[in-house]
Amino acid sequence: MGEITFREAVREDLDQIVGMLADDMLGSKRERYELPLPDCYVQAFQAIDADPNNELIVACKDSEVIGVQQITFTPHIARQGGWRATIEGVRTASSQRGKGVGYQLITWAIERAKERNCQLVQLTTDKERSEALRFYQKLGFTASHEGLKLHL
Template identity: 65%
Template sequence: MGFSQLTFREAKLDDLDKIVFMLADDMLGQKRERYTQPLLESYIEAFQSIDADPNIELIVACDQEEAVGVLQLTMTPFLTHQGGWRALIEGVRTALTHRGKGIGTMLIKRAIQHASDRGCHMIQLTTDKQRPDARRFYEKLGFEATHDGMKLQLPHE
């Protein structure tokens, strides 16, 4: 596979620098993320909120101790589907040096299993229309484009 020992765990604050770097290290991430030293306080505050919420997990794939992949898994109760829980996958990234080695697949499969273990009846995600390779990747893992997603950007300071 090209890595010595891949493990998965919940992210720690010490991983945040590497996570933000991975989020910013692609064509779309370069437009919406700001990887600076020190990191923006907003990233630290977001991490602390995620870490404090038992229904959100920031999962990292590690090669030895170095974070080389990440995704956020958010589990939410809904009144629809008879009050069932669903999971949302966001922010899937693999470090440039580790792409094409199956890490993304392992992360997604781990998230699916974890959501199932938590009683979720559905897992969903969105992928940007500018990422046709990502869409094919998710389809190979069993995801189907059954709905059109819509977003509205809200103003913020």
């Protein structure tokens, strides 16, 4: 297999993306991976694709999608009007875990944030993902804030 490349996702990638999101202990409880995919995934993809401040990025080896992440670019009044990049939905295909794909996804996202003149890159990880937390800390992320969510 060849080198890992990164590109914006296209509609034809969506089945593989949702499959990766569903293929772990938490995702299997949250996602509905069935073919054809439920319309909610297609609608979300279309909204992301149409928004210039959202990028759904896939990592590929040859023609196979082996990783995914979403990057959202947000302007803020705080920090003197700076932009932030938020990384979410990072997943690696189960056949590729432990092979450095996640590291390459995150370092690619950091470089993309720099290209977009962001002052800050942020992400969250579920507290049940202790390995992911250690992984992000090794990449230089710090747990500087307490995050809260309200499910609606």
